[in-house]
Amino acid sequence: MSLLFRRSISSMASLKKASKVVCIGRNYADHITELSSARPKQPFFFLKPASSILAPGEGPVIRPKGVDLHYEVELALIIGKQVKDLEADDEKGAMDAIESYAMSIDMTARNAQNEAKKKGLPWSISKGFDTFLPVSQIIPKSAIPDPHNVEIYLTVNDKIRQNDSTNLMLFQIPRMLSDISKVMTLEKGDIVITGTPKGVGSVVPGDIMRAGIKVGGKDIQEGKIEVG
Amino acid sequence: MSLLFRRSISSMASLKKASKVVCIGRNYADHITELSSARPKQPFFFLKPASSILAPGEGPVIRPKGVDLHYEVELALIIGKQVKDLEADDEKGAMDAIESYAMSIDMTARNAQNEAKKKGLPWSISKGFDTFLPVSQIIPKSAIPDPHNVEIYLTVNDKIRQNDSTNLMLFQIPRMLSDISKVMTLEKGDIVITGTPKGVGSVVPGDIMRAGIKVGGKDIQEGKIEVG
Ligand SMILES: [Mg+2]
Ligand SMILES: [Mg+2]
């Protein structure tokens, strides 16, 4: 076993030990439009349980009975230290808080989520099933010089469904980490997923999702996800 | 340092390492009435982050600016092993899954929660601020022969605000653990809080909350919470 391979394995084990996974909602304008949602005046966020994390090779994503299962490709930040009450204009503080990156798919039981929204109920069930957070290998921080200028994409059965630049984010990372850390202290190992661009849609058992990230037009190997 | 004291400290440290805190909503009929909520046909639940846990002696609870801060006293279950797809009629399986108990106060930013409900947004922010989950010491399992037949109570400045028997729960523990574990696998160390009886209300800085649990009319020492 190579040194590199062993490091990946232990990083993945530690992802699953995240004390929380914080997810930004409605952070790309065209995605808000496609779901007929209201544009938020400030970032809002919700939690997925660490038990929903699906490490590379651990698939497939399990579709619960009766669920309209949607994909949402998202850039994930792995937090490297405790962050509390970060100021929104503290760009250096925000970047220093990031230890590394990963790609992720925020799987969503869309019909259950729509019903929860209508009834004013929590999103936790519709977002929190086992296998609802496929992640890639850890992407070293050095591979992403500017997280607001990368392309993230997702294909289903080799057809492109999502493909946009993170420069379309409504709220950028310093603002997100500020708003989150003024509510809940971020801890080393926590994961923040940063919202999904337009193009979300349904998958059914047997479909193959592939997701990834391009920096300067070139795929980052560690950021690739392939899951059934 | 006595052996007993050391054991409590290490148990508390492990509570904060819970991989998730799952919270049952609307599980006592009179509490549903007082908040004018709809009675659920099945248990529903949401997540609080482990970062919201406030161990004994760590107070006070911090009220965020502009927040109408409500208390909700709840019996907490500490899970002792992995639980997945438990059947609702598996009472033995449910009881075997419980390692110990604790008392807890599910602090809630009620105005933020009401606004989230109206807008169909997640509850995570209104439930997830730092210090929003005061807990007691660990209560040994043997101290609670029947978790559906204990009294839980909460006082504010020595006035009784909540005081009811857990026999009023709409959904009992086997049903809760079944429903949760069919969505998200429960892991050793996870915490499940089981809903609050009637009597919730506001506290302001300076108020002293005391909570506890009585078994056969007698207070369990480990279950006492005192927090500003
Ligand atoms: Mg929620
Ligand atoms: Mg998402």
Ligand SMILES: [Mg+2]
């Ligand atoms: Mg509650």
